[in-house]
Amino acid sequence: MPGPLPPTALRGLLDATPAAVGCFDAALRTVYANTAFTMATGLQAGSVVDDDQRDLAPALKEMVAGSSAPRRVRLGRARMPVSGTLFRLDDAYIGMVLDAGAHEALAALADEQSALRRVAVLVAAGSEPEEIFTAVAEEVGRLLGGKSAATIRYDGDLAWTVGRWSEGETRGFAVGTAVPLADSEGLTAIVARTGEPARIDDYAGVKGHAAELMRQNGYRSAVAAPVVAGGRTWGLVLVASSTGSLGQDAERRLAGFTELLALALESAETRTQLNASRVRILEAGIAERRRLERNLHDGAQQRLVALAVQLRVLQKRVEDPELARTLLSAASEELEQALGELRELARGLHPAVLADRGLAPALETLASRSPLPVIVEGVPQERLAMALEAAVYFVVAESLTNTVKHAEATEVHVQMACTSGEVIVEIADNGHGGADPAGGSGLRGLADRVEALGGRLAVESSPGSGSVVRAQLPLSE
Ligand SMILES: Nc1ncnc2c1ncn2[C@@H]1O[C@H](COP(=O)(O)OP(=O)(O)OP(=O)(O)O)[C@@H](O)[C@H]1O
Ligand SMILES: [Mg+2]
Numbered sequence: 389m390p391g392p393l394p395p396t397a398l399r400g401l402l403d404a405t406p407a408a409v410g411c412f413d414a415a416l417r418t419v420y421a422n423t424a425f426t427m428a429t430g431l432q433a434g435s436v437v438d439d440d441q442r443d444l445a446p447a448l449k450e451m452v453a454g455s456s457a458p459r460r461v462r463l464g465r466a467r468m469p470v471s472g473t474l475f476r477l478d479d480a481y482i483g484m485v486l487d488a489g490a491h492e493a494l495a496a497l498a499d500e501q502s503a504l505r506r507v508a509v510l511v512a513a514g515s516e517p518e519e520i521f522t523a524v525a526e527e528v529g530r531l532l533g534g535k536s537a538a539t540i541r542y543d544g545d546l547a548w549t550v551g552r553w554s555e556g557e558t559r560g561f562a563v564g565t566a567v568p569l570a571d572s573e574g575l576t577a578i579v580a581r582t583g584e585p586a587r588i589d590d591y592a593g594v595k596g597h598a599a600e601l602m603r604q605n606g607y608r609s610a611v612a613a614p615v616v617a618g619g620r621t622w623g624l625v626l627v628a629s630s631t632g633s634l635g636q637d638a639e640r641r642l643a644g645f646t647e648l649l650a651l652a653l654e655s656a657e658t659r660t661q662l663n664a665s666r667v668r669i670l671e672a673g674i675a676e677r678r679r680l681e682r683n684l685h686d687g688a689q690q691r692l693v694a695l696a697v698q699l700r701v702l703q704k705r706v707e708d709p710e711l712a713r714t715l716l717s718a719a720s721e722e723l724e725q726a727l728g729e730l731r732e733l734a735r736g737l738h739p740a741v742l743a744d745r746g747l748a749p750a751l752e753t754l755a756s757r758s759p760l761p762v763i764v765e766g767v768p769q770e771r772l773a774m775a776l777e778a779a780v781y782f783v784v785a786e787s788l789t790n791t792v793k794h795a796e797a798t799e800v801h802v803q804m805a806c807t808s809g810e811v812i813v814e815i816a817d818n819g820h821g822g823a824d825p826a827g828g829s830g831l832r833g834l835a836d837r838v839e840a841l842g843g844r845l846a847v848e849s850s851p852g853s854g855s856v857v858r859a860q861l862p863l864s865e
Contacts, residue, residue: 408486411477412437414452416445419481428470428490429463447474451482503527504644511652514659520652521551522563524625524645529553532634532641534627535607536561539615539649540576541623545569547576547598550623558605572596575612579624585639587611589632606630613642617650618657625649665836672833683729691726695719742781746771750781751802758788760797766804772811776861779837780804780813783845786830787815787857795819795855810843810863816856823849823857834859 393401399420402409408424416437426432429441437445444463451459451474458475461484472486507527510520521539529537536558539551546566569577573595578586588594589609591602602610607628615622625646627634635641698719705711742750748767755762771777784802791797797819805812825831825847834857835845843861 407488408472408490410484412448412482412484413480416448416452424490425484425486427495428486444474448482451476500531500641500644503531504648507645507648511648511655514655515652517652517656518550520649522553523551524649525551526553528625528627528642528645529555532611532627532638533629534610534634535630536605537625537627539623539625542569542580542621547580547623559601561601561605567598567601572598574598574602575610575626576624579612579614580621583614583616583621585611585613585642587634587639602628608632609634611638611642613639613646615646615649615653617653622650622653665839668832668836669840672829672836675829687729688726691722691729695722695726698722739781742777743774747777747780747804750777751784751804754781754785754788755802758800759792760788760800762788762800762802764802764804766806768804768806768811772863775841776811776863779841779843779859779861780811782837783813783834783857783859784815786834790823790830790857791815791817791819791855794823795821797854806863808863811861812858813861814856814858816854818854821849821851821853821855823847823855831857 399422402420402422405422406424408422408428410421410425410429410431411419413419418431418433418435418437421429421432431437431441437448439445441463443461447459447461456476458473460471460473462471470486470490472484472490474482474484477483504527507520507523510523525537525539528534530553535556536552536554538549538553538561541548541550543566545568547569549561549563549565549567552561552563567574567576569580575586575588576598577596587610591599591608591610594602605628608630609632610626610628611634612624612626614624625642627638627642698715702712702715702719705715739750739753741753746769748769751764751767755764772780788800788802791800795817797817800815800817803814803816823831825835831845831847838845838859838861841861843859846858846860847855848858849855
């Protein structure tokens with residue numbers, strides 16, 4: 389007869405069972421934990437139960453204090469709670485057995501986190517959206533044990549497949565396929581309508597082209613979650629299965645991926661906008677230099693050349709005082725005009741009065757030069773950052789020019805306000821309205837200039853009620 393099972397053999401046995409079992413002493417120390425228990429709870433032999441473990445510590449303390457009835461407890465992290473039963477083993481030890489499946493659930497969580505991490509790495513690296521669409525489809529498809537998965541983008545009445553994964557051959561839904569949303573009861577249509585996650589447990593009898601394709605491919609059920617980017621439902625991520633089950637918390641598990649997708653889309657959008665605005669600033673700079681070159685060539689340069697010629701002729705004609713006088717007076721007139729033009733050009737480059745004396749006199753000068761009556765109010769006397777002053781100046785200058793050029797207004801009101809955090813300038817005319825940044829480069833250029841300083845430009849202009857251009861600029865940037 390062999391003797392009783394030695395402790396090492398007993399441990400070997402416990403370590404090999406799929407059940408998760410552990411044991412604690414009166415000091416709340418884990419004295420034994422089999423592999424499944426450690427996997428599910430993070431507690432290993434030697435570690436002390438702390439308050440991170442939900443209601444385990446208080447329950448253990450009560451049992452140490454003498455209570456002997458078995459107790460149900462929940463422990464583990466918030467996203468993956470694990471439950472089990474505590475019971476007294478003898479005077480010194482309290483045992484614990486976790487509910488079945490606890491460590492499988494934890495392993496699933498670990499899989500989910502690795503999948504999320506892989507997608508997050510792509511997003512953080514600024515990968516192309518197409519690459520992320522495909523990666524998300526593959527990760528969620530595999531994670532949820534689906535047969536196929538897709539990232540789908542809404543565009544008007546259509547839903548376009550933009551990322552795709554499937555286990556084995558399937559027909560339809562290839563990247564680039566569009567499915568109409570109208571007359572469909574499929575998931576794509578439901579998510580478009582509700583903006584919420586949804587599932588279909590059985591496609592039999594579901595109406596619409598997409599549902600028909602699902603049946604033809606042998607898919608029975610599917611689950612989907614919306615991708616919400618920039619405040620609207622951009623699209624969805626969908627996983628299809630040939631059996632009836634995709635797991636109870638499939639919607640929740642999809643959410644982590646749809647959030648990453650939204651992040652990728654928003655940062656791609658910001659990158660595109662930033663690039664476009666950089667290109668426009670660059671192009672505006674080049675156009676401005678060309679304009680200067682042309683103006684210098686056609687204006688001041690021509691006049692100075694003419695002046696030089698006149699002076700040379702004059703040199704030869706000093707013996708004829710009458711002619712010399714006429715030439716001299718023409719030359720000085722020419723000189724006056726050349727100087728005037730040069731002054732005008734220099735003003736366009738960087739207004740001297742702005743640099744020397746600040747916004748208040750600079751805006752007054754703009755107002756006095758306008759053919760329309762302009763009221764200017766609220767301009768701070770103190771100096772602001774150079775770029776900020778220049779932005780305000782050019783917003784006012786372009787808006788006044790626009791009013792004269794386009795509005796048929798009879799007066800303009802320039803109102804400035806300075807708070808501790810920002811500067812607001814508003815130019816309102818009483819013209820016929822119709823200001824539209826898409827109609828030229830002036831307003832678009834202003835928006836770029838203002839946005840480059842972290843501000844915002846708004847144009848409100850409805851036919852018949854005049855136009856208001858409003859720039860809001862942060863003081864700190
Ligand atoms: N105050 C206004 N009242 C009515 N329409 C306006 C006003 N300001 C602008 N607009 C309209 O909006 C369009 C766009 O203005 P924007 O300043 O961008 O271009 P522009 O003045 O035509 O040309 P530029 O590029 O030389 O400025 C104008 O063409 C004009 O039709
Ligand atoms: Mg303009």
